[in-house]
Amino acid sequence: MKNRPIGVFDSGLGGLTVVKQIKKFLPHEDVVYLGDTARVPYGTRSKETIIKFSFEDANFLLKKNAKCIVIACNTASALAGKELEKELKTPVFDVISPTLKYARSVAKNNKIGVIGTRGTIGSGAYTVDFATPCPLFVPFIEEGNVDSEALKIIVKKYLSYFDGKNIDILILGCTHYPIIQNIIQKEIGKNVKLIDPGMAVAEELKYSLTKNGLLNGQKRSGKINYFVTDLTDRFTKVAEMFLGEKIKGRINKVSVD
Amino acid sequence: MKNRPIGVFDSGLGGLTVVKQIKKFLPHEDVVYLGDTARVPYGTRSKETIIKFSFEDANFLLKKNAKCIVIACNTASALAGKELEKELKTPVFDVISPTLKYARSVAKNNKIGVIGTRGTIGSGAYTVDFATPCPLFVPFIEEGNVDSEALKIIVKKYLSYFDGKNIDILILGCTHYPIIQNIIQKEIGKNVKLIDPGMAVAEELKYSLTKNGLLNGQKRSGKINYFVTDLTDRFTKVAEMFLGEKIKGRINKVSVD
Numbered sequence: 001m002k003n004r005p006i007g008v009f010d011s012g013l014g015g016l017t018v019v020k021q022i023k024k025f026l027p028h029e030d031v032v033y034l035g036d037t038a039r040v041p042y043g044t045r046s047k048e049t050i051i052k053f054s055f056e057d058a059n060f061l062l063k064k065n066a067k068c069i070v071i072a073c074n075t076a077s078a079l080a081g082k083e084l085e086k087e088l089k090t091p092v093f094d095v096i097s098p099t100l101k102y103a104r105s106v107a108k109n110n111k112i113g114v115i116g117t118r119g120t121i122g123s124g125a126y127t128v129d130f131a132t133p134c135p136l137f138v139p140f141i142e143e144g145n146v147d148s149e150a151l152k153i154i155v156k157k158y159l160s161y162f163d164g165k166n167i168d169i170l171i172l173g174c175t176h177y178p179i180i181q182n183i184i185q186k187e188i189g190k191n192v193k194l195i196d197p198g199m200a201v202a203e204e205l206k207y208s209l210t211k212n213g214l215l216n217g218q219k220r221s222g223k224i225n226y227f228v229t230d231l232t233d234r235f236t237k238v239a240e241m242f243l244g245e246k247i248k249g250r251i252n253k254v255s256v257d
Numbered sequence: 258m259k260n261r262p263i264g265v266f267d268s269g270l271g272g273l274t275v276v277k278q279i280k281k282f283l284p285h286e287d288v289v290y291l292g293d294t295a296r297v298p299y300g301t302r303s304k305e306t307i308i309k310f311s312f313e314d315a316n317f318l319l320k321k322n323a324k325c326i327v328i329a330c331n332t333a334s335a336l337a338g339k340e341l342e343k344e345l346k347t348p349v350f351d352v353i354s355p356t357l358k359y360a361r362s363v364a365k366n367n368k369i370g371v372i373g374t375r376g377t378i379g380s381g382a383y384t385v386d387f388a389t390p391c392p393l394f395v396p397f398i399e400e401g402n403v404d405s406e407a408l409k410i411i412v413k414k415y416l417s418y419f420d421g422k423n424i425d426i427l428i429l430g431c432t433h434y435p436i437i438q439n440i441i442q443k444e445i446g447k448n449v450k451l452i453d454p455g456m457a458v459a460e461e462l463k464y465s466l467t468k469n470g471l472l473n474g475q476k477r478s479g480k481i482n483y484f485v486t487d488l489t490d491r492f493t494k495v496a497e498m499f500l501g502e503k504i505k506g507r508i509n510k511v512s513v514d
Contacts, residue, residue: 038306039296044399049295049487118491139396142301150410157407230306234375257514 002214005030005225006205007066007090009057012040013235014138014175015072016242018095019224021202022070026209029222032064036256038230041138042075043117043174050119054080055087056256060227062090067214070201071095074173075117078125091208096125098204099171099197103128106193107169113162113192115184116173126173132161134174141176142238152183159187171195179241226251259471262287262482263462264323264347266314269297270492271395271432272329273499275352276481278459279327283466286479289321293513295487298395299332300374300431307376311337312344313513317484319347324471327458328352331430332374335382348465353382355461356428356454360385363450364426370419370449372441373430383430389418391431398433399495409440416444428452436498483508 006029008019013035022031034057036042042050054076058069068091071077071084077094085092103112112128120126121133137158140151162170170192172178178196185194209215216222228235231253239247263286265276270292279288291314293299299307311333315326325348328334328341334351342349360369369385377383378390394415397408419427427449429435435453442451466472473479485492488510496504 038302044489044491045295045487046489135400136396136402139393143392145393148410148414150407150414153405153407153410157405230302232301232303233379234301 001067003216003218004065004067005032006068006070007032007034007058007061007064008070008072009034009036009061009076010073010175011035011042011076012037013239013242016239017175017178017196018070018072018198018201020242020244021196021198022205023222025202025206026215027221028218029216030225031222032061032066032225033227034060034256035228037228041117042073043119043135043138045119047079047123050076050079051083054084058084058088058092060254060256062088064225066090068093068205070205072175072198072201074175074197075119078120078123081125093201093205093208095175095197095201098200099195100126100128102200102203103169103171103195109166109168111165111167112169112171113165113167114171114173115158115177120173126171128171130162130165130167132158134158137180138174138176141179144237144241146180147183151180155180155183155187159184162188167192169193169195171197173197224249227254228252229254229256258324260473260475261322261324262289263325263327264289264291264315264318264321265327265329266291266293266318266333267330267432268292268299268333269294270496270499273496274432274435274453275327275329275455275458277499277501278453278455279462280479282459282463283472284478285473285475287473288479288481289318289323290481290483291317291513292485294485298374299330300376300392300395302376304336304380307333307336308340311341315341315345315349317511317513319345321482323347325350325462327462329432329455331432331454332376335377335380338382350458350462350465352432352454352458355457356452357383357385359457359460360426360428360452366423366425368422368424369426369428370422370424371428371430372415372434377430383428385428387419387422387424389415391415394437395431395433398436401494401498403437404440408437412437412440412444416441419445424449426450426452428454430454481506484511485509486511486513
């Protein structure tokens, strides 16, 4: 059991920022990653559709023998997390619960803000003081347009929502956002601490696997097995941006619907 | 036969700019519209996936008794148009062939440019002199962000590709783009004529239905029946932006996969 891989899914490739953190916290774990790139993004879709897609994604990972499922997508965590946790017999980790717990443990004046997709923010799953959607961040990041004047204008416009709200924590409630955290930090000011949910869920995962005797016992570094539902020429470029290193091994195209 | 509806599909709601033109050219025709909103956008996906989705969309419209199929999506026209025309027994109209024909008939110095999604431009289906992808236009337009400083910067950046190329025609090779044609026109200059493929395909459709005795004989105005694969709160707002008028009647959520 314990030497089985950790299953991680996301609507696309943004979840690789979570895998990056899992590799850091749990270097000996194998990972099987599914990116539903044929149907990305989830952030603009309805709850009903996101639940349907998320079950299909999770079931694929279970067939790949995952010992647990990490929902490396804030939108799917927000809109389908509870349903997956209830229905599946395998442990499910969403990115939101550990992030909220961590944010509350480090907040000074307890004024917490969150940014995310329309789906995530609209769901109210991040029960914090201030929340605002930033729907254009994902397309900019997916385009690799991460340092332009246009993006800076958009960042400024979206974050102006927090003006005068005196937050001390800002949760990056979308797995894409760590890629532009420097621009966000510059705009929101250095007194606001940014939290990457990938880090929070990786820490939670380490705690839980340790407690339950489910840490992988192998000595070698963990391997990542990549599956996507659509494969384009841009895969490697975009994936490596999120993972922060070269992709090793074969990328497998699969159907999950 | 002739009183059956015209079937129109698009990856999402952008195809309603084509429906708008069909209503103008063929006011007595009924239309059955399918927007594959659960899987929009198609513009960033692979040819294989776009062909699969397009067949599912077209087959849905055939079950709804469509007398012909209009592919109101440049990406699907570019990557799946030939396949649909070959396999289906019902007449298929893609948006690209009539647009190219029209563009060549009005070009003065015969220097034609086109802008579109990565999928459309990468396919080479628009066999013109100059082509460049504008991948961020769709997310901006879908957000209703159609008049911002950020968008103007993006428009300027993308269209700078045409600097010094002396085009006299620019094809708006994505059904979303007519929404921002004023900004595009201002940037590219008033000597460049913009062509909306919706207009070209509606004219072609009128010619073909007339020639084949397939015009709807009814006296009343045509009705539109809307189907989508996902339905969110934002549907009406976004749909009316593309259609240019109020949506009448019920919107039906369906599954096509």
